[in-house]
Amino acid sequence: MPHAPHSRSLTRIEGLPIIVVxxxxxxxxxxxxxxxxxxxxxxTSTMMSTVPPLILLATGLTFVIAAGEIDxxxxxxxxxxxxAFAILFKLHDLGWIAILAALAAGIMIGFINGVLVAKVGxxxxxxxxxxxxxxxxxxxxxxxxxxxxxxxxxxxxxxxxIVGRLPIGDPSTxxxxxxxxxxxxxxxxxxxxxxxVLNRHRFGENLLFIGDSNEVARVVGVDVDREKIKLFTLxxxxxxxxxxxxxxxxxxxxxxxxxxxxxxxIASVLIGGTSIFGGxxxxxxxxxxxxxxxxxxxxxxAAGATGETVQIMRGLVFLIAVVFYLLVEEPARRxxxxxxxxxxxSSGPARPAGERPARPTQGS
Amino acid sequence: MNAATAQSVGFSDIxxxxxxxxxxxxVQALRDxxxxxxxxxxxxxxxxxxxxxxxxxxxxxxxFKPTSGRIFIRDKEIDLDxxxxxxxxxxxxxxxxxxxxxGEKQPLWRNFFVGRQxxxxxxxxxxxxxxxxxxxxxxxxxxxxGAGISVDSTVQLLSGGERQGISIGRxxxxxxxxxxxxxxxxALGVKEVRKVLDFVRxxxxxxxxxxxxxxxxxxxxxxxxxxxxxxxxxVVAEMRPHExxxxxxxxxxxxxxxxx
Numbered sequence: 371m372p373h374a375p376h377s378r379s380l381t382r383i384e385g386l387p388i389i390v391v392x393x394x395x396x397x398x399x400x401x402x403x404x405x406x407x408x409x410x411x412x413x414t415s416t417m418m419s420t421v422p423p424l425i426l427l428a429t430g431l432t433f434v435i436a437a438g439e440i441d442x443x444x445x446x447x448x449x450x451x452x453x454a455f456a457i458l459f460k461l462h463d464l465g466w467i468a469i470l471a472a473l474a475a476g477i478m479i480g481f482i483n484g485v486l487v488a489k490v491g492x493x494x495x496x497x498x499x500x501x502x503x504x505x506x507x508x509x510x511x512x513x514x515x516x517x518x519x520x521x522x523x524x525x526x527x528x529x530x531x532i533v534g535r536l537p538i539g540d541p542s543t544x545x546x547x548x549x550x551x552x553x554x555x556x557x558x559x560x561x562x563x564x565x566x567v568l569n570r571h572r573f574g575e576n577l578l579f580i581g582d583s584n585e586v587a588r589v590v591g592v593d594v595d596r597e598k599i600k601l602f603t604l605x606x607x608x609x610x611x612x613x614x615x616x617x618x619x620x621x622x623x624x625x626x627x628x629x630x631x632x633x634x635x636i637a638s639v640l641i642g643g644t645s646i647f648g649g650x651x652x653x654x655x656x657x658x659x660x661x662x663x664x665x666x667x668x669x670x671x672a673a674g675a676t677g678e679t680v681q682i683m684r685g686l687v688f689l690i691a692v693v694f695y696l697l698v699e700e701p702a703r704r705x706x707x708x709x710x711x712x713x714x715x716s717s718g719p720a721r722p723a724g725e726r727p728a729r730p731t732q733g734s
Numbered sequence: 735m736n737a738a739t740a741q742s743v744g745f746s747d748i749x750x751x752x753x754x755x756x757x758x759x760x761v762q763a764l765r766d767x768x769x770x771x772x773x774x775x776x777x778x779x780x781x782x783x784x785x786x787x788x789x790x791x792x793x794x795x796x797x798f799k800p801t802s803g804r805i806f807i808r809d810k811e812i813d814l815d816x817x818x819x820x821x822x823x824x825x826x827x828x829x830x831x832x833x834x835x836x837g838e839k840q841p842l843w844r845n846f847f848v849g850r851q852x853x854x855x856x857x858x859x860x861x862x863x864x865x866x867x868x869x870x871x872x873x874x875x876x877x878x879x880g881a882g883i884s885v886d887s888t889v890q891l892l893s894g895g896e897r898q899g900i901s902i903g904r905x906x907x908x909x910x911x912x913x914x915x916x917x918x919x920x921a922l923g924v925k926e927v928r929k930v931l932d933f934v935r936x937x938x939x940x941x942x943x944x945x946x947x948x949x950x951x952x953x954x955x956x957x958x959x960x961x962x963x964x965x966x967x968x969v970v971a972e973m974r975p976h977e978x979x980x981x982x983x984x985x986x987x988x989x990x991x992x993x994x
Contacts, residue, residue, distance in 0.1 A: 572857045575840075579848050582837040589797065589835050591819040591849030649839040 385654035392658045403672030415549035422557035423612035425660045428638035430608035432656045438581040438648025439494040443502035447609035448628025449509040451476045456518040456623030473610045480606015484599030517624035533618040553615045565653045581648025637688040745808040748773050748912045748943045754803030763789040765967045778958030779947045786967040787947050795829045796822040828910035830901040836889045843868035843885040876903040895926025914945045955980045
């Protein structure tokens with residue numbers, strides 16, 4: 371058994387490959403669209419006010435995928451929690467209570483997901499697909515399919531505290547440093563806290579072992595069911611926070627506001643380097659993955675590309691990243707893949723039975 | 735609880751099963767098992783694949799709940815409804831499974847402590863302390879010296895024998911009074927088998943007990959004080975291997991097989 375790679379893993383900085391890739395991509399955009407990417411506004415006012423919900427969702431999903439599970443219902447949690455918030459805030463004028471209600475809704479939906487997966491035993495893919503449909507429908511039912519514009523919300527303490535701008539300089543000048551959004555600070559604090567939870571807390575460690583193998587986790591004394599319920603509850607809570615931020619930042623609620631995030635969040639996690647097989651996860655990678663996925667849109671559009679090109683490129687980058695990590699992470703799969711490629715190139719046309727191939731092929 | 739305090743309490747059997755039955759649906763995996771392990775005894779457990787060895791072990795360690803029957807630990811009956819792997823750990827019972835007790839992608843230091851991490855009151859892990867202790871186990875308990883293995887190595891890089899060493903070192907560190915070994919020598923080279931057998935002897939020397947599941951009769955003959963044969967979920971024979979040679983033991987088992 372080789373022991374050589376040990377020292378290398380010691381000095382490895384978490385998420386290093388993806389950090390390098392994001393710097394390269396930003397560098398590329400600086401060349402292709404200097405008028406956008408060489409100015410601070412794209413990073414401060416635009417990115418910092420739009421990326422936080424994606425980063426929060428992707429961070430939650432990092433935990434879920436680390437534990438070998440998936441949550442497809444979070445776009446609907448955003449829909450339902452956002453609906454709870456918008457209706458209670460606008461029609462009932464409940465202010466901070468509306469925030470608590472939205473959080474409670476997310477936590478409740480997440481908890482139900484957890485129970486379905488851990489106690490009932492439905493694979494998370496199916497369970498959250500089902501609850502996703504259900505809560506999306508409930509949100510439409512409750513909101514009557516309408517959107518809710520939150521006019522005048524900027525003056526409320528809720529808006530100021532959650533998605534306002536940091537009081538630096540004179541906002542009427544629109545200088546970049548006056549436009550730093552509070553939600554980017556909140557998101558940063560939450561993500562740092564969750565980094566410690568994943569890497570330094572008993573809960574995070576238990577999840578990594580669960581992702582490695584449910585059976586091993588059970589044997590070493592991890593309460594697998596309880597940790598999975600906590601996991602989905604956490605995801606629900608984060609989706610609710612994302613919903614509140616989105617609704618406040620847009621000053622508008624609409625039922626589909628979460629739907630675009632499904633692929634973006636999953637792509638952020640996997641581009642970041644979290645294993646699709648569970649057991650290995652990086653929050654630093656996820657954050658940079660989210661930044662890459664986000665910046666591709668302004669980057670490509672500024673360079674003259676259209677919306678569908680952005681979709682195509684996002685899908686492509688996502689697939690390339692997944693294949694790349696798969697081959698790096700799983701030497702056996704790498705070998706099998708190259709084995710298959712070798713076999714194809716050397717098998718050639720059909721030979722009469724009994725005649726041996728010119729060159730021995732892998733695995734024979 | 736550690737070995738010293740447990741001994742001062744005084745008990746004769748570390749574990750005793752009385753009339754334990756286990757059903758999986760309609761399939762009976764364990765039939766009326768009566769069995770005890772002395773406080774400093776190495777009990778060999780043999781039987782064919784599917785004889786119920788693993789089920790028996792998992793019942794003792796709290797993974798499975800018996801359908802009926804009673805389990806005594808240190809002569810005290812345990813409440814089976816509240817029994818779990820965590821409880822078994824608390825009662826100083828530790829299992830080294832064939833291949834299912836280590837997290838493949840996790841570093842060794844996490845593998846030593848998972849399930850009973852050293853944490854502060856908010857549940858955050860004291861990584862520095864855990865790594866120190868893990869390094870000490872690697873060096874002193876298991877004796878991995880200069881093998882290129884550190885506490886940050888992941889399990890997937892280790893050989894089969896090294897993995898057994900890690901599991902065994904973990905059990906030793908947590909001062910288990912009963913260490914259950916589930917075919918620890920399966921798929922190991924001759925040299926690594928030696929190491930594992932030496933460890934089993936060290937369990938005995940340190941005053942602990944062990945249940946040792948093994949396919950290889952020569953191995954089990956070498957270290958076990960008493961042997962139990964399991965067949966289709968039942969205990970069908972019990973013997974003292976030191977009173978016979980390996981050849982006689984083999985003979986005996988073949989006879990037994992033919993009679994049934």
